[in-house]
Amino acid sequence: MAVPPDMTVMNITGKYTMNKALSTNTDEILQLQGVGWFKRKIISAGTLYLNVKHYVDDASIEHIDIEQSLSGLATTNEDRILDWQQRSHEDDVFGIVISKTKRVPLKEIKNDWLRGGWTEDTASFDIVYTDADSDAEKNGIVWNAVQTWGFEYINGEKRHVRHVSFTGSKGEKVQSRLVYDYKGPL
Numbered sequence: 001m002a003v004p005p006d007m008t009v010m011n012i013t014g015k016y017t018m019n020k021a022l023s024t025n026t027d028e029i030l031q032l033q034g035v036g037w038f039k040r041k042i043i044s045a046g047t048l049y050l051n052v053k054h055y056v057d058d059a060s061i062e063h064i065d066i067e068q069s070l071s072g073l074a075t076t077n078e079d080r081i082l083d084w085q086q087r088s089h090e091d092d093v094f095g096i097v098i099s100k101t102k103r104v105p106l107k108e109i110k111n112d113w114l115r116g117g118w119t120e121d122t123a124s125f126d127i128v129y130t131d132a133d134s135d136a137e138k139n140g141i142v143w144n145a146v147q148t149w150g151f152e153y154i155n156g157e158k159r160h161v162r163h164v165s166f167t168g169s170k171g172e173k174v175q176s177r178l179v180y181d182y183k184g185p186l
Contacts, residue, residue, distance in 0.1 A: 002157035003182040008121045009128060009150045011054050012064065012160060015183040018048040022154055022179035029176060032168035033094055033134065034141040043093070046071035051186060062103070064128070080130065088135065096135035104129040104148075113175045114148040114163050122150030142169040154179060 003014070030040045051067040062082040069075045074092050081087070084102040091097055103126040109115040118127065128149035136142045144167045152161045164176040 001181045001183065003151065003160055005158060009125050012052055013054045014052055014185055016050040016052065016160055016180040017183060019179045019181045024176040026176055029164070029166045029174050032166065032172055032174065033143050034139065035093055039093065043070060046073065050180065053186060082128065094134065095139040097132050098135055099130055099132035101128065101130040103127065109148065111146070111165050114146060114165055117152050119151045119153060119158060143167065
């Protein structure tokens with residue numbers, strides 16, 4: 001389901017589910033992140049639900065707080081502060097992840113995959129840009145995932161989308177597009 005036409009990347013607050021039919025299969029990325037076969041199959045069979053709260057705090061710092069649930073079985077929080085400061089987060093699937101997030105003008109993004117396909121309003125407000133690394137010391141595996149978040153028109157509908165440029169421990173490169181169905185306001 002499409003997002004409301006007036007929704008912009010300045011406020012993506014709402015309820016979403018991942019649309020597997022429109023998204024790239026993420027099994028290769030999960031495997032390179034060290035996620036075992038059985039857990040990958042559970043993830044593949046399940047539905048990913050997101051509750052997104054996007055706001056600016058009293059200090060004028062932008063936040064995107066996300067509660068993720070896989071078919072109601074496991075819930076984790078992915079809270080982003082758009083100030084480009086590294087923060088550590090423990091995830092049930094990926095282990096310890098160190099990430100930072102900010103807004104970036106599209107013209108500053110060198111990677112064509114991360115830069116392309118966005119709606120005019122996403123480009124005009126700058127894209128949400130996040131860079132995440134596995135904590136190799138604690139997880140025993142090295143990987144990097146750079147993402148851009150915004151809106152694209154897919155089959156004529158405006159959708160929340162994330163582009164992922166993933167690099168594995170041996171230099172493997174995988175590009176993925178995650179597409180979400182809008183399910184309504186929080």
